[in-house]
Amino acid sequence: MSDTIYALSSGALPSGVAVIRLSGPSVEQVLIHLCGAVPLPRNAALRRLTDPTTGDVLDEALVLFFKGPSSFTGEDVVELQCHGGRAVVARILEVLSGFDGLRPADAGEFTRRAFDRGRMDLTEVEGLSDLIAAETEAQRKQAFRQMGGELGRLYEGWRTQLIHMRAMIEADFDFADEEDIPGSVADQVWTEAEALAAEIGVHLDKSRSGERLRSGLQVVLMGAPNAGKSSLLNAIAGREVAIVTEEAGTTRDAIEVHLDLGGYPVTLVDTAGLRVTDGLVEQEGIRRARARGDAADLILWAMEPEGHAPDDISSGLSADVLETVPVWIVHTKADLETPPKRDSSGIKQEIPCSTVDTEGMDLLLAELSGFAHEMISVGEAPLATRQRHRHYLCECQSALRQGIAQDHLPGELRAEDLRRAADALGRITGRIDVEDLLDVIFRDFCVGK
Numbered sequence: 001m002s003d004t005i006y007a008l009s010s011g012a013l014p015s016g017v018a019v020i021r022l023s024g025p026s027v028e029q030v031l032i033h034l035c036g037a038v039p040l041p042r043n044a045a046l047r048r049l050t051d052p053t054t055g056d057v058l059d060e061a062l063v064l065f066f067k068g069p070s071s072f073t074g075e076d077v078v079e080l081q082c083h084g085g086r087a088v089v090a091r092i093l094e095v096l097s098g099f100d101g102l103r104p105a106d107a108g109e110f111t112r113r114a115f116d117r118g119r120m121d122l123t124e125v126e127g128l129s130d131l132i133a134a135e136t137e138a139q140r141k142q143a144f145r146q147m148g149g150e151l152g153r154l155y156e157g158w159r160t161q162l163i164h165m166r167a168m169i170e171a172d173f174d175f176a177d178e179e180d181i182p183g184s185v186a187d188q189v190w191t192e193a194e195a196l197a198a199e200i201g202v203h204l205d206k207s208r209s210g211e212r213l214r215s216g217l218q219v220v221l222m223g224a225p226n227a228g229k230s231s232l233l234n235a236i237a238g239r240e241v242a243i244v245t246e247e248a249g250t251t252r253d254a255i256e257v258h259l260d261l262g263g264y265p266v267t268l269v270d271t272a273g274l275r276v277t278d279g280l281v282e283q284e285g286i287r288r289a290r291a292r293g294d295a296a297d298l299i300l301w302a303m304e305p306e307g308h309a310p311d312d313i314s315s316g317l318s319a320d321v322l323e324t325v326p327v328w329i330v331h332t333k334a335d336l337e338t339p340p341k342r343d344s345s346g347i348k349q350e351i352p353c354s355t356v357d358t359e360g361m362d363l364l365l366a367e368l369s370g371f372a373h374e375m376i377s378v379g380e381a382p383l384a385t386r387q388r389h390r391h392y393l394c395e396c397q398s399a400l401r402q403g404i405a406q407d408h409l410p411g412e413l414r415a416e417d418l419r420r421a422a423d424a425l426g427r428i429t430g431r432i433d434v435e436d437l438l439d440v441i442f443r444d445f446c447v448g449k
């Protein structure tokens with residue numbers, strides 16, 4: 001029998017109300033000791049909670065009981081919705097720890113129990129976790145849909161198709177000598193496999209957006225010292241996040257702000273100005289700046305007007321980065337009466353900007369929103385959102401391609417590729433089960449045959 005687990009499920013204390021949740025076989029016993037009786041399931045009941053050993057009243061709380069399996073975990077669950085004071089919650093948790101068979105829940109353990117009981121698949125579990133982490137509207141929507149099972153259903157559909165295909169192949173070589181099974185079954189199956197591999201390919205391509213939406217876009221401010229990077233960061237963030245001085249080499253660590261640009265998550269990173277320096281701290285800062293640039297989705301290269309510090313993109317950024325990461329030039333300090341420095345790198349996107357009279361700031365933000373939209377707008381179809389999905393989808397695809405290519409091998413061996421392809425998808429949803437194969441074979445063919 002499993003332990004009964006408990007935890008504070010609501011957020012930081014103090015709060016108006018706090019929710020302490022319990023799940024497991026001892027829930028009813030705990031309720032009898034804590035408030036005298038088990039309330040009607042799914043009916044909020046106002047109850048005095050008392051310490052069973054001292055008779056001390058702990059709090060007056062709303063008690064919400066869910067009788068398993070009709071609960072979030074599938075077990076008996078109770079929520080003690082108490083006053084959100086630190087001492088109130090601490091005392092209730094302390095009293096709970098005194099009950100036999102009760103222990104504090106591990107991270108994610110309520111959801112783990114829901115998964116173990118088959119109430120959620122892995123993609124739904126991930127969707128729930130993403131929903132809690134979501135910071136923008138577009139992230140919320142994607143997570144909510146995934147939590148509802150859309151992505152899992154897509155993969156389970158493909159997996160069912162693969163299991164069926166394998167059943168057809170197996171039937172084909174088991175009964176090849178019988179007349180009522182046409183010999184072209186295998187050909188049909190491998191044509192279908194090609195179509196599925198292509199469909200997965202399209203899904204993988206589109207899913208770049210899904211992954212970016214989940215993790216947010218990394219936009220990195222780079223440029224020479226004093227170019228005005230930190231001023232730009234502060235202006236966009238609307239607060240003094242980074243230190244700004246007229247001294248070149250002010251910023252050392254990379255400094256991040258999280259932005260919500262029209263529902264899309266963007267992390268804007270300020271970095272140390274790039275230059276040759278003897279200072280150890282500054283050298284480390286520059287190393288970090290370059291590392292952030294390497295991993296960026298977009299680099300904003302801040303450039304002062306002519307006559308100020310010399311800064312040259314091609315000496316600042318490696319050829320590798322210039323090839324793989326889009327770079328926009330932001331002409332800073334546009335309020336100064338000096339012409340913009342001419343750039344020789346051939347980069348098209350150039351935006352004049354000033355943090356003194358806010359000229360160009362709206363344009364820059366609009367351009368960034370447009371970029372975010374282009375990079376991470378997701379359509380109607382559910383998309384993969386994690387590297388883990390991508391990994392198994394690629395595995396599925398390559399197993400399919402192997403089966404397709406090896407048409408000189410016997411059916412049994414090629415059927416094995418279909419099994420590997422199906423199992424890869426089963427790992428995404430967490431539901432691989434060999435019983436499925438037998439089920440399908442016996443359902444689609446008469447046993448007497």
Ligand SMILES: Nc1nc2c(c(=O)[nH]1)N(C=O)[C@@H](CNc1ccc(C(=O)N[C@@H](CCC(=O)O)C(=O)O)cc1)CN2
Nearest residue numbers: 009019021042064066069070071072073074079119128
């Ligand atoms: N107070 C409270 N609010 C909450 C949660 C919670 O656990 N407690 N949730 C936690 O994440 C979310 C709601 N999710 C839930 C999902 C399923 C069930 C549940 O009892 N399911 C049963 C009955 C279904 C029904 O009546 O339609 C079941 O699936 O059998 C409860 C909450 C968000 N709000």
Ligand SMILES: Nc1nc2c(ncn2[C@@H]2O[C@H](COP(=O)(O)OP(=O)(O)OP(=O)(O)O)[C@@H](O)[C@H]2O)c(=O)[nH]1
Nearest residue numbers: 225226227228229230231246249250251273333355
């Ligand atoms: N006139 C004018 N001055 C600006 C503007 N933006 C920044 N400055 C000034 O330029 C100097 C350097 O600004 P910072 O934002 O610290 O430059 P930085 O690129 O972060 O510099 P490092 O951190 O040293 O790499 C400061 O004195 C700012 O006040 C602007 O739009 N117009």
Ligand SMILES: [Mg+2]
Nearest residue numbers: 229230250251
């Ligand atoms: Mg700076």
